[in-house]
Amino acid sequence: MDALSVRAQQRRRAAIGSVLAAMALVVLNTAIANMALPTIAQSLHVSPALSIWIITANQAALLMALLPCAALGESFGYRRVFRWGVALFLAATLMCALAPTLYWLIAARLLQGLGGAAVMALAIALLRQVLPSQQLGAAIGWNALAVALSSAAGPAIGAAILSVADWPWLFAVLLPFGLWVLLAARALPAVDGTARKADLLSIALNAGTFASLVIAAGVISEHTSLAAALLAISAIQLMLLVNRERQKEAPLIPLDLLSSNSFRISVIASVLCFAGQTAGLVALPFYLQHSLGQEVLMTGLYMVPWPLTVALIAPLAGRLSNRWSTAWFCSVGGICLSTGLAGAALWPLQESLMMLVPLTMLCGLGFGLFNVANNRNMFLAAPISRSGAAGGMQGTARLLGQTAGAVIMTLLFNLFPADSTPQLALGVGALLNLFAALISALQGRQAYSYKS
Numbered sequence: 279m280d281a282l283s284v285r286a287q288q289r290r291r292a293a294i295g296s297v298l299a300a301m302a303l304v305v306l307n308t309a310i311a312n313m314a315l316p317t318i319a320q321s322l323h324v325s326p327a328l329s330i331w332i333i334t335a336n337q338a339a340l341l342m343a344l345l346p347c348a349a350l351g352e353s354f355g356y357r358r359v360f361r362w363g364v365a366l367f368l369a370a371t372l373m374c375a376l377a378p379t380l381y382w383l384i385a386a387r388l389l390q391g392l393g394g395a396a397v398m399a400l401a402i403a404l405l406r407q408v409l410p411s412q413q414l415g416a417a418i419g420w421n422a423l424a425v426a427l428s429s430a431a432g433p434a435i436g437a438a439i440l441s442v443a444d445w446p447w448l449f450a451v452l453l454p455f456g457l458w459v460l461l462a463a464r465a466l467p468a469v470d471g472t473a474r475k476a477d478l479l480s481i482a483l484n485a486g487t488f489a490s491l492v493i494a495a496g497v498i499s500e501h502t503s504l505a506a507a508l509l510a511i512s513a514i515q516l517m518l519l520v521n522r523e524r525q526k527e528a529p530l531i532p533l534d535l536l537s538s539n540s541f542r543i544s545v546i547a548s549v550l551c552f553a554g555q556t557a558g559l560v561a562l563p564f565y566l567q568h569s570l571g572q573e574v575l576m577t578g579l580y581m582v583p584w585p586l587t588v589a590l591i592a593p594l595a596g597r598l599s600n601r602w603s604t605a606w607f608c609s610v611g612g613i614c615l616s617t618g619l620a621g622a623a624l625w626p627l628q629e630s631l632m633m634l635v636p637l638t639m640l641c642g643l644g645f646g647l648f649n650v651a652n653n654r655n656m657f658l659a660a661p662i663s664r665s666g667a668a669g670g671m672q673g674t675a676r677l678l679g680q681t682a683g684a685v686i687m688t689l690l691f692n693l694f695p696a697d698s699t700p701q702l703a704l705g706v707g708a709l710l711n712l713f714a715a716l717i718s719a720l721q722g723r724q725a726y727s728y729k730s
Contacts, residue, residue, distance in 0.1 A: 347359060558622070
């Protein structure tokens with residue numbers, strides 16, 4: 279191999295590494311912040327309910343910015359917008375570390391979400407530029423591995439930092455890592471965009487749609503009338519946005535991609551899967567601590583097999599999904615995740631708590647299979663020129679599902695006794711993933727045609 283080929287391979291590895299590291303950075307930041315919320319609330323002398331806005335602001339910004347970042351990536355080039363996003367994320371992370379008040383921290387988390395949206399929307403699109411199409415499944419598997427490991431490591435890293443330092447260091451320690459990502463991203467291919475102008479009114483309608491939706495989800499348990507009004511406002515803005523974008527060649531909401539049966543089914547299945555998974559992940563700690571009497575440390579240990587199994591299965595699922603039917607993988611994965619959640623709900627864990635370990639591993643196996651195959655099918659249903667829009671829609675589906683799962687948990691806690699709610703939520707999560715598996719099976723012959 280000559281020196282030119284060696285340099286090209288090194289540059290490609292650096293490009294792939296920068297994308298995966300950026301995804302890990304964004305996910306790690308979220309996992310650490312979620313775990314440290316009680317500590318931050320106590321330090322800033324605010325109520326737990328008010329501190330939730332630290333999470334809500336970040337989630338709202340992600341949903342508001344995913345599709346616009348995807349559109350900007352297609353217009354100005356994926357690398358440029360990706361690096362802008364990483365730079366904004368770093369600046370906002372520094373603001374978080376220096377935040378003297380809750381409202382400063384909430385504003386900084388909002389900016390973090392805007393920067394993180396560029397990373398999440400464009401990650402797979404950039405990998406698709408770097409790698410040949412036959413390696414797309416493997417690349418999605420690597421991406422899922424980075425996300426799963428970061429999700430699993432986040433709480434442990436956060437706990438370790440808080441044991442020796444104050445909460446601002448949770449954000450400060452991410453800065454050197456983020457700076458390396460920003461420098462390594464120079465290795466990404468500098469492909470020109472389409473130079474389409476951004477439609478500011480459409481971006482505003484998109485932001486208003488998702489902001490209203492997230493805020494409604496946050497207040498639905500205490501202010502039902504306000505939540506209903508916000509949902510109505512969100513629906514009106516969405517209708518106006520769809521009507522405005524309908525005739526465009528590359529609409530902000532990818533109506534062109536959603537007209538594809540395969541892409542549309544993948545999006546619906548993704549929303550259902552993430553809603554069910556979120557309900558399960560929120561319900562399990564309540565079940566373990568309140569119903570089964572486990573300490574916080576043991577609760578965390580019983581939760582670890584889930585993301586670790588995802589991390590183990592994702593690369594293998596990525597390679598195999600290049601050869602076999604993605605519809606089959608999605609269906610099997612959804613059924614495994616559904617079975618694991620149903621087992622956790624129905625098994626007498628009071629008598630044999632260790633049975634939860636294989637059940638959560640089955641959940642991780644199912645999610646790893648489903649997510650990798652479903653994402654691969656989503657991207658293969660989109661032309662390369664619309665990879666950014668596909669990535670934005672993929673992230674939007676994930677966050678919509680997570681928001682729906684959180685709302686389901688809130689409603690269940692309000693409607694049923696606290697002792698029975700976690701098991702009921704696990705059952706609801708199982709049903710949602712069973713529906714995701716059945717819907718994925720509808721792709722059948724179409725998904726199988728992508729196995730090249």
